[in-house]
Amino acid sequence: MEVLKATIYPVLVMGGLAAIYALGLGIAARIFYVYVDPRIGEVEELLGGANCGGCGYAGCSDCAAAIVEGKAPVNACVAVGPDKWEAIAKILGVSVEAGERQVAMIMCRGAKDKAKRKFQYMGIEDCRAAILAGGGDKECQYGCLGLGTCVKNCPFGALTMGEDGLPKVDKDKCTGCGTCTRVCPRGIPKLVPVSLKIAVICSSHDTPPVVKKICEVGCQGCGLCKKACPEKAITIVNSLSVVDPSKCTLCGKCFEKCPTGAIQQLLPA
Amino acid sequence: MGHEVWTFSDYIMLVVSGVLVNNILLIRFLGNCPFLGVSKKMDTAVGMTFGVIFVLTCTGPITWFVEHYLLERFDIVYLETLAFILTIAVFVQLVEMVIKKVSPGLYRGLGIYLPLITTNCCILGTCFYNIRFKFGFMPTVVFSFASALGFGLALIIMAGIRERFHYARIPKCFQDTSIGLITAGLIGLSFFVFAGLAK
Amino acid sequence: MEGSRLVKEFTKGLWKEIPPFRFVLGLCPTLACTTAVRDGIGMGLCLTFVLVCSNVLISLLRKVIPAQVRIACFIVVVATFVIIVELVTQAYFYPLYMALGIFIPLIVVNCIPLGRAEAFASKNTVIYSLADGLGMGLGYTCSLTALAIFREIFGKGTFLYHHIMWSGFEPFAFLQKPPGAFVCLGLMLGIMNLIGSGEK
Numbered sequence: 001m002e003v004l005k006a007t008i009y010p011v012l013v014m015g016g017l018a019a020i021y022a023l024g025l026g027i028a029a030r031i032f033y034v035y036v037d038p039r040i041g042e043v044e045e046l047l048g049g050a051n052c053g054g055c056g057y058a059g060c061s062d063c064a065a066a067i068v069e070g071k072a073p074v075n076a077c078v079a080v081g082p083d084k085w086e087a088i089a090k091i092l093g094v095s096v097e098a099g100e101r102q103v104a105m106i107m108c109r110g111a112k113d114k115a116k117r118k119f120q121y122m123g124i125e126d127c128r129a130a131i132l133a134g135g136g137d138k139e140c141q142y143g144c145l146g147l148g149t150c151v152k153n154c155p156f157g158a159l160t161m162g163e164d165g166l167p168k169v170d171k172d173k174c175t176g177c178g179t180c181t182r183v184c185p186r187g188i189p190k191l192v193p194v195s196l197k198i199a200v201i202c203s204s205h206d207t208p209p210v211v212k213k214i215c216e217v218g219c220q221g222c223g224l225c226k227k228a229c230p231e232k233a234i235t236i237v238n239s240l241s242v243v244d245p246s247k248c249t250l251c252g253k254c255f256e257k258c259p260t261g262a263i264q265q266l267l268p269a
Numbered sequence: 270m271g272h273e274v275w276t277f278s279d280y281i282m283l284v285v286s287g288v289l290v291n292n293i294l295l296i297r298f299l300g301n302c303p304f305l306g307v308s309k310k311m312d313t314a315v316g317m318t319f320g321v322i323f324v325l326t327c328t329g330p331i332t333w334f335v336e337h338y339l340l341e342r343f344d345i346v347y348l349e350t351l352a353f354i355l356t357i358a359v360f361v362q363l364v365e366m367v368i369k370k371v372s373p374g375l376y377r378g379l380g381i382y383l384p385l386i387t388t389n390c391c392i393l394g395t396c397f398y399n400i401r402f403k404f405g406f407m408p409t410v411v412f413s414f415a416s417a418l419g420f421g422l423a424l425i426i427m428a429g430i431r432e433r434f435h436y437a438r439i440p441k442c443f444q445d446t447s448i449g450l451i452t453a454g455l456i457g458l459s460f461f462v463f464a465g466l467a468k
Numbered sequence: 469m470e471g472s473r474l475v476k477e478f479t480k481g482l483w484k485e486i487p488p489f490r491f492v493l494g495l496c497p498t499l500a501c502t503t504a505v506r507d508g509i510g511m512g513l514c515l516t517f518v519l520v521c522s523n524v525l526i527s528l529l530r531k532v533i534p535a536q537v538r539i540a541c542f543i544v545v546v547a548t549f550v551i552i553v554e555l556v557t558q559a560y561f562y563p564l565y566m567a568l569g570i571f572i573p574l575i576v577v578n579c580i581p582l583g584r585a586e587a588f589a590s591k592n593t594v595i596y597s598l599a600d601g602l603g604m605g606l607g608y609t610c611s612l613t614a615l616a617i618f619r620e621i622f623g624k625g626t627f628l629y630h631h632i633m634w635s636g637f638e639p640f641a642f643l644q645k646p647p648g649a650f651v652c653l654g655l656m657l658g659i660m661n662l663i664g665s666g667e668k
């Protein structure tokens with residue numbers, strides 16, 4: 001009898017407990033059933049998965065839900081390429097227009113040996129922290145501080161810190177999500193079309209005498225490039241040279257005239 | 270710990286003991302795996318804390334009932350491990366379903382930690398301690414809540430410190446888990462200040 | 469070919485993917501049960517037994533368990549073997565049982581058996597799951613033993629409860645206490661990372 005009790009009771013009690021739990025969960029699953037559109041899961045599979053926030057939504061699941069509901073365009077996720085956009089469009093039964101891929105570009109050439117420093121900064125290794133210490137240790141108030149906040153925050157590992165104190169962009173890894181632009185306290189990384197052929201690699205709006213004193217390679221806003229350009233593609237906005245790539249013919253006259261080399265050709269002719 | 274009549278000051282001492290003197294995480298070693306995983310950022314730490322407080326304060330008494338009115342009645346106390354973990358897993362599954370339906374916002378903030386909490390040794394460990402220390406019903410509730418509070422305290426302190434590590438220059442071999450453990454040890458050392466305050 | 473894969477699955481748990489150093493799993497017993505070498509070895513062997521048995525059973529049942537309830541099923545399987553271990557140690561190894569306390573039943577929520585069940589045993593055949601479980605379990609036992617040797621010799625001055633240090637030795641009691649466990653494990657992990665990166 002004792003042996004029977006010792007073997008039967010555990011089986012009955014545990015079995016009974018498990019059955020009650022299973023029943024309870026089954027009923028609860030019916031009562032608390034939430035309909036989830038299965039397409040959201042399929043779309044989410046096709047997205048980048050890095051939760052980079054480049055689409056403007058709080059993570060990939062959010063973006064997938066928005067795309068399926070129609071609140072976001074099919075090409076909202078900048079981190080994946082046009083082939084993924086087409087696949088997403090197919091799931092939803094819509095069409096997609098292709099836009100040009102954008103990559104980040106660091107709009108500063110003020111390396112450690114080229115731009116002057118006001119003092120030696122020895123605080124937390126983050127540009128956002130450095131900027132609180134008297135506007136950063138660089139004389140130029142628009143220049144890259146070189147502490148690598150953008151490098152640390154790139155969700156795709158496309159940025160590395162160069163020996164000269166300037167970040168370098170790997171164009172193949174960069175997806176144009178824009179995280180680097182958002183975290184840089186000075187907004188120095190800018191998103192440009194991947195086929196951009198000419199740019200002024202400087203963010204400084206300081207006047208020519210100031211720039212001459214503090215940086216060897218910055219755009220002074222002297223206007224020599226504007227005078228040299230035969231297509232009138234260059235304008236000076238607040239002491240910073242701006243090129244209109246649609247008018248530029250890559251004749252090369254502005255490169256010759258620029259005293260600091262701030263205006264540069266990006267792709268081989 | 271298993272006295273018959275509990276006065277209010279006994280309960281206060283129990284809370285002090287659970288949160289500070291015998292902190293469930295730093296002194297009793299329970300709940301370390303999620304501790305190192307979730308303490309990298311403050312918002313994940315806070316989400317986990319609320320999840321653990323809710324689940325533990327509910328499952329402590331529930332498992333107490335299972336032990337005293339089911340297992341002892343049929344003399345199968347040796348199946349405690351199985352019965353408890355089954356109860357905890359089912360409870361967490363139920364809570365996840367309810368939250369998903371009732372409040373999607375809360376689910377997004379808290380729900381993803383619920384599966385993690387099921388296998389958190391802190392939950393099961395505290396349920397065992399409730400039985401080992403021979404607590405009545407009310408002390409079980411208080412002790413469960415106090416343990417969860419202690420877990421949350423240690424987790425939040427850790428998250429606050431670890432967020433700063435992002436900017437510190439730590440040698441490559443010590444990064445992530447290694448420095449996290451050493452920091453946890455030093456925080457635990459500071460908790461020794463409370464030793465002797467309560468049993 | 470089959471043989472070499474078997475050897476690979478077994479040896480990966482011994483160095484390349486050794487818990488808790490490379491796979492950061494199963495930290496709670498690593499910290500709590502390593503105050504003495506006997507406890508470390510005992511805990512490691514208990515976990516190895518549970519891991520091997522549950523890996524084998526789950527691998528046998530892998531085609532039968534439905535996907536939605538698989539975590540609950542894994543937990544029940546692991547819990548069964550944990551109860552067996554609990555009762556056996558209580559009967560035949562009572563001092564070990566008293567020393568390990570609640571950490572024996574806590575093997576059921578240890579990340580290692582559940583993690584390997586989810587990641588490996590539910591997707592591979594029985595013989596590979598056995599090798600994986602045995603390798604991981606023995607690797608874990610070695611880690612625990614290494615940590616316990618350090619903590620016991622320098623923290624208490626004994627080895628397997630025999631005094632082996634010279635008579636004037638002042639034990640470094642910090643290592644025996646909880647904070648010491650954390651710091652010791654953290655330093656060992658750091659040193660292992662250093663060795664590991666040197667090897668690469």
